[in-house]
Amino acid sequence: MPGSKEKACMNCRRITTGNECDNCGSTNLTTNYSGLIIIIDPEKSEIARELGLKKPGAYATKT
Numbered sequence: 001m002p003g004s005k006e007k008a009c010m011n012c013r014r015i016t017t018g019n020e021c022d023n024c025g026s027t028n029l030t031t032n033y034s035g036l037i038i039i040i041d042p043e044k045s046e047i048a049r050e051l052g053l054k055k056p057g058a059y060a061t062k063t
């Protein structure tokens with residue numbers, strides 16, 4: 001499905017389907033990522049803290 005491939009931001013790991021990151025605005029995206037985590041409450045999530053994520057959303061664990 002062209003255009004609907006999910007990409008991960010190389011900068012902040014955010015998963016996006018657009019051509020730029022909707023979190024940090026970076027266009028440095030990759031389809032070559034592994035792992036997917038959903039952050040619901042960054043303040044209470046150990047993983048979010050570890051990865052330095054401050055906004056809820058979907059993130060790649062590895063880019």
Ligand SMILES: [Zn+2]
Pocket residue numbers: 009010011012013014021022023024025026
């Ligand atoms: Zn980003």
